[in-house]
Amino acid sequence: MTNGHLMGTYNATPFDVASGDGVWLVDTTGRRYIDCVQGIATNALGHAHPRLIDALQAQAQKVWHVSNLFGVAEQRLLAQRLTEACFADLAFFANTGTEAVEAALKAARRYHAVNGELERVDIIGFSGSFHGRTYAAMNASGNPAYLDGFGPRLPGYIQLDLDDDVSLAAAVNSPTTAAVIVEPVQGEGGARSLPGAVLARLRDLTRSHGVLLIYDEVQCGMGRTGKLFAHQWFDGVEPDIMTLAKALGAGFPVSACLATADAAKGMTVGVHGTTFGGNPLGMAVALAAFKEINREEVLVNVQSASADFFERLEGVRSRYPDVIAEVRGKGLLIGIRLIPNNREFMAFARDQGLLVAGGGDNCVRLLPPLTIVADEVMDVVARIERACEAARTALGKAA
Ligand SMILES: *Cc1c(COP(=O)(O)O)cnc(C)c1O
Secondary structure (H helix, E strand, O other): OOOOOOOOOOOOOOOOEEEEEEOEEEEOOOOEEEEOOHHHHOOOOOEOOHHHHHHHHHHHHHOOOOOOOOOOHHHHHHHHHHHHOOOOOEEEEEOOHHHHHHHHHHHHHHHHHHOOOOOOOEEEEEOOOOOOOOHHHHHHHOOHHHHOOOOOOOOOEEEEOOOOHHHHHHHHHOOOEEEEEEOOEEOOOOOEEOOHHHHHHHHHHHHHOOOEEEEEOOOOOOOOOOOOOHHHHOOOOOOOEEEEOHHHHOOOOOEEEEEOOOOOOOOOOOOOOOOOOOOHHHHHHHHHHHHHHOOHHHHHHHHHHHHHHHHHHHHHHHHOOOOEEEEEEEOOEEEEEEOOOHHHHHHHHHHOOEEOEEEOOOEEEEOOOOOOOHHHHHHHHHHHHHHHHHHHHHHHHHO
16 A cells, blocks of 8 residues: 555555544454554543443534634533543643643643743653653653654753762753653553652652653553553652643543643743643533543452453563564553564554554554453454464574
């Protein structure tokens, strides 16, 4: 298949998608796949969830889009739901993850500006992170693969290794530092879950130097780890600002930047905006998604399905140590670090009717719906085992 008139920015599947239902995705030839990509961790309730369809259709009959020149009651309601569930007081809605990150970084710099500390502009990010593809987001991540060919790196961004305590302490202590941005579980970087002690150290350091702490929970938030927000696994590590997107609309594009009232104090009339952000369609779907995801049974299901996955995948790893190097991640953000090339493995999995996402560090990620049931977990793992067998055969032929 050629890309026709599409820019060549993606390496898409050799098939076109026709429809989806729960964990299943069907291509235009009628072939069915178990979908552990789920729109890249967005479809937290699987494809075609009836209550999300109802919410979208009901809102579609009323009003789609009016812009933020008008009051939208659903925005206030969703902001209330989200802030009641975490440390935050205020929300700003946008459409995509990178826009939520943009809002977070702007809020952080504005905070220091209105405090009269205009020199505080530097943003500290970490290796292995991913914050999106706008200039601010890719500079905050600092990953060379995303920055290559886009001109000079922006000033005001510092990239550190998470285990480099000495540089981190020095950077946070600098009078020009505005904020630290970190994913509590790194997603695109390959499902790397940060220990509570790392988050606690970041929290203590930033607080004691008047630096803001931003959690990018675009991928690990909204139930993905078995708590509503990933940092809620640990006590006393709440950030000042948090970004959400992916599963916030359970497949509909909507994102949010949440903050304490103090951290958001620079976000006053006219300083930031978006045409589509907070539109009624997105708000209606996100409200319905929130209601479904923020249920005890769903979060408990994530935890039990996750335990089941990890146990079974460890079994596969022990039978295929020549294929799987490590199983890691948290909740249903699962990374399988491979010995053969991860892109090749994705094709072997696809041959077995299983769709998995790529990731950094030669990983593939499993990002199933939060509602996946035990039989489906078993089915996914059986297909992974068959893909491992195919990978082993290919490795043998290559040797
Ligand atoms: C996907 C992702 C983003 C970017 O989201 P987009 O909707 O693609 O702009 C930012 N941060 C994290 C942690 C992500 O996983």
